[in-house]
Amino acid sequence: MKLCMIGTGYVGLVSGVCFADLGNDVICVDKDYNKIENLKKGVVPIYEPGLEELVLKNHKNKRLNFSTDLSESVKKSDIIFICVGTPTKKNSNSADLTQVYSAGKEISKSINKFKIIINKSTVPVATGDKLEKIINKSVNKKYFSVVSNPEFLREGEAIRDFIYPDRVVVGSNNKKATKILRNLYSPLVSKGAKFVSTNRRAAELIKYASNAFLATKITFINEIANLCEKIDVNIEDISIGIGLDKRIGSRFLRAGPAYGGSCFPKDTKAIVSTADKFKTNLSVIKSVIKSNKIRSDLLLKRVNLIMKNKINNKTISFLGVTFKANTDDMRDSSSLKLIPYLSKKGAKIKYYDPTGFKKEFENLKNTEFSNSINEAIKGSDLVIIHTEWNDFKSINFKKYSKNKKLIIYDMRNIFSPSKIKKLGLKYYGIGC
Ligand code: UDX
Numbered sequence: 001m002k003l004c005m006i007g008t009g010y011v012g013l014v015s016g017v018c019f020a021d022l023g024n025d026v027i028c029v030d031k032d033y034n035k036i037e038n039l040k041k042g043v044v045p046i047y048e049p050g051l052e053e054l055v056l057k058n059h060k061n062k063r064l065n066f067s068t069d070l071s072e073s074v075k076k077s078d079i080i081f082i083c084v085g086t087p088t089k090k091n092s093n094s095a096d097l098t099q100v101y102s103a104g105k106e107i108s109k110s111i112n113k114f115k116i117i118i119n120k121s122t123v124p125v126a127t128g129d130k131l132e133k134i135i136n137k138s139v140n141k142k143y144f145s146v147v148s149n150p151e152f153l154r155e156g157e158a159i160r161d162f163i164y165p166d167r168v169v170v171g172s173n174n175k176k177a178t179k180i181l182r183n184l185y186s187p188l189v190s191k192g193a194k195f196v197s198t199n200r201r202a203a204e205l206i207k208y209a210s211n212a213f214l215a216t217k218i219t220f221i222n223e224i225a226n227l228c229e230k231i232d233v234n235i236e237d238i239s240i241g242i243g244l245d246k247r248i249g250s251r252f253l254r255a256g257p258a259y260g261g262s263c264f265p266k267d268t269k270a271i272v273s274t275a276d277k278f279k280t281n282l283s284v285i286k287s288v289i290k291s292n293k294i295r296s297d298l299l300l301k302r303v304n305l306i307m308k309n310k311i312n313n314k315t316i317s318f319l320g321v322t323f324k325a326n327t328d329d330m331r332d333s334s335s336l337k338l339i340p341y342l343s344k345k346g347a348k349i350k351y352y353d354p355t356g357f358k359k360e361f362e363n364l365k366n367t368e369f370s371n372s373i374n375e376a377i378k379g380s381d382l383v384i385i386h387t388e389w390n391d392f393k394s395i396n397f398k399k400y401s402k403n404k405k406l407i408i409y410d411m412r413n414i415f416s417p418s419k420i421k422k423l424g425l426k427y428y429g430i431g432c
Helices: 010-021 033-040 051-060 070-076 098-108 127-136 158-163 175-184 200-231 235-243 264-277 283-306 335-344 373-377 417-422
Strands: 002-006 025-029 064-067 079-082 115-119 144-148 167-171 194-198 315-319 348-352 367-369 382-385 407-410 426-429
Touching: 002 010, 002 070, 010 025, 010 051, 010 064, 010 079, 010 158, 025 070, 033 051, 033 064, 051 064, 051 158, 064 070, 070 098, 079 098, 079 175, 098 115, 098 127, 115 127, 115 175, 127 144, 127 200, 144 167, 144 175, 144 200, 167 175, 167 200, 175 194, 194 200, 200 235, 200 264, 200 283, 264 283, 283 335, 283 382, 283 407, 283 426, 315 335, 315 373, 335 348, 348 373, 417 426
Parallel strands: 002 025, 002 079, 025 064, 079 115, 115 144, 167 194, 315 348, 315 382, 348 367, 382 407, 407 426
Antiparallel strands: none
């Protein structure tokens, strides 16, 4: 099929490349000329394992093309995916849909035959209705159908999540459109993905409800971890013990420093904002947002405790600063609160991240990027494991054990407490 992806961010580029790899003809459109020119040269603007190879392969076999000409690209395509950003509005919790609606207006000027227009961006319930109205101002409804087809891609695992999804959700009020999409996704369904066909509003809500539930699950285990620290219980035992209950499930039960990223913070706020508009109080999600927001304060209190309130002039090193492993994304990473606070308290901060120097910290006093794990750890009083990169799991702390004052604060529980303590080093984890 002939597809057009509008927006070449995490969603648009990954989905476009994977659709091309499944044999479709795909044009990825962006108004950013430089981004498009770079993509044509195989330069991929986002850090996503495996993406660059797929871009090069599919661009070479001409199934994947890049353009800044939205109109021409729409005319050549049967299915148009809107994959633009829906950031949280500055002075509120609701999603900013400016880019979605302007894409809709642009598309409506280029509808030369029946088109399926798909919202893949995460949008509040009833956005599809509004988009349909905008397009219908200039195009008869028999020439288009607006469909919701949310994505469930995790950064760092996006290609795998696209090719092996648990489910494909299609929200449409048009049988013909649903049939065409069932055909488009048939390669994934034949590999085991479930095809969920529902109406448009339900599909829009499924996306928000999924992310809000996952954020709730993470916040739940983080709060149980807080209790574990008080009663000398290891949270890992609890995660295993409850996760084996198939009604709970063991995934997304890893206690950590708070959820971050471009989605959970944004989508939890957006679903609450939508519910408030419809006079419905989502009290559980509101408490999740609050609990996650104050989590960094809790972790900093523990750092103060660990350091016996002596932060000034201490050397504290962070291993990993991104919001999770296998991404270079810093959005809503808890390190954005932890590092500035400790720097302000007079600590000498060193940080190492496999994705390199971070501009977010460049203006912070006594904060520097270390070029290696060893450089970060050497001479430190406290090592904080902030992100669960595989690179850190093989660190041999034995070679640092001469420095008896060295303390490890493992915010991702990637090390065995007993093994570290056997080296004579002090170890603190999350929930243990
Ligand atoms: C999320 C959803 O998983 C994905 O389906 C949606 O399409 C986009 O948002 P993403 O934000 O990329 O994906 O990362 P994810 O792996 O979900 O992690 C989100 C945050 O939760 C990270 O900060 C991560 O460290 C944290 N997390 C995740 C935990 O603290 N514990 C866990 O067990 C899992």
